[in-house]
């Protein structure tokens with residue numbers, strides 16, 4: 001027993017739980033997950049709302065097909081609808097999810113579907129082009145936003161003159177939705193070169209009928225109850241130490257919690273979100289992280305994408321409507337407008353999804369809003385957001401008597417101290433290499449002290465699947481495997497389970 005390595009995991013999101021599951025399966029039983037908050041799941045969080053459940057965090061399985069481990073696991077656990085698991089669904093090549101059912105303009109009119117579709121096609125082709133710079137061809141400071149604007153500038157002279165203003169305002173709405181997808185304030189903040197490194201898997205995005213959290217709960221079921229310790233925020237990760245345990249063994253790692261409790265370990269897997277690391281990387285790890293890691297943490301992007309759920313007594317949309325798009329007339333990607341957050345924050349919200357199926361959830365819309373405006377929204381009261389949303393929808397539908405929503409729920413991802421945003425992106429000034437640097441374990445190779453003391457997992461450490469649940473899951477497996485490989489080279493893994 002004494003030779004069994006003690007492994008601590010910080011964070012009970014899907015990466016932490018996946019690492020624990022893998023380690024446990026391989027016989028590593030001296031295992032603890034320390035979680036800061038009172039719940040497991042992290043950014044996977046399903047909550048009761050309306051007649052059913054809504055997702056506070058992760059919404060879809062992006063690319064549900066055989067190469068997606070979240071899809072694989074969820075199918076094995078039988079958590080998905082048959083339709084989502086069908087061969088047909090898995091084969092859909094779904095590059096750009098920007099398909100809208102109805103588009104309203106700020107003057108209260110529906111915009112002609114053909115115009116929306118034409119602009120959508122143009123936009124998608126430029127977005128596709130923006131992913132082709134992974135092997136060079138652009139400067140290190142080029143952004144996806146500047147590239148798209150350059151494409152727009154180069155093409156609008158050919159448009160029908162009367163359509164220019166409308167098309168520009170539509171393109172601006174597409175860019176706002178793109179900010180939600182990338183979790184950034186502006187596409188000008190997203191680096192162009194590495195943009196194409198993010199890999200899209202085939203399959204039509206699907207949801208979990210019993211909530212995304214049903215997946216987390218299944219993973220948890222494979223672990224003993226006492227492995228996860230809730231309400232245990234870790235304040236400091238001490239490494240390179242010689243800390244004597246009650247078993248008189250010497251451990252290189254000591255975790256200190258906010259309440260003063262300490263935990264000793266041979267290895268710790270840090271899965272805290274990049275947003276948390278950005279806030280306190282300099283004091284969270286002691287001795288402090290190597291300079292290249294601190295620099296990677298600083299340079300990488302971590303933005304905010306929030307949701308606003310609105311429940312209505314009766315739908316004001318058509319039964320087949322899936323997404324409602326809102327377009328502010330007069331806006332253009334080529335003209336930078338001055339923003340007064342108090343007055344204008346709501347202009348950043350450009351799309352609302354109709355949650356499915358209404359028979360189970362009720363008549364619920366889910367609006368997405370990213371960036372500074374989204375962070376500002378977190379400072380407002382529910383009443384204020386409710387009245388702003390009511391006015392917004394009355395204006396766009398052109399119906400001044402539209403009944404207000406009967407229920408509203410907003411997420412607050414920026415204000416959550418142990419997340420501090422929604423998910424990562426590759427910001428201008430950084431590259432995929434920073435993701436790899438963040439993922440490197442400590443001590444670095446060549447250091448003679450005990451190996452693999454501090455390992456790093458979490459969505460922000462996956463170079464191709466960052467910002468997703470499958471990226472997070474794979475990163476947890478990766479670090480578990482790193483430890484297992486290390487020990488299987490030293491002795492038989494089986495001995496530990498005794």
Ligand code: 6YU
Nearest residue numbers: 011013014015036042043058059060234458459468469472
């Ligand atoms: C996906 C989706 N989705 C919407 C929104 C959000 C996210 N994602 P965790 O944070 O889960 O766990 C860490 C734990 O650590 C946590 O519990 C903390 O409390 C704890 N902790 C922190 N500090 C601690 C301390 N000091 N001590 C102890 N514990 C501590 N992903 O696949 N589909 O639809 C969405 C979405 C609003 C917020 C998402 C989605 C992201 C995932 O939720 C996220 O990656 C994982 O859950 C993270 O798991 P984890 O374990 O790493 O951390 C080209 C190109 C473009 C690039 N992007 C395109 C992709 C689009 C991404 N889409 C997302 C969209 C939505 C709507």
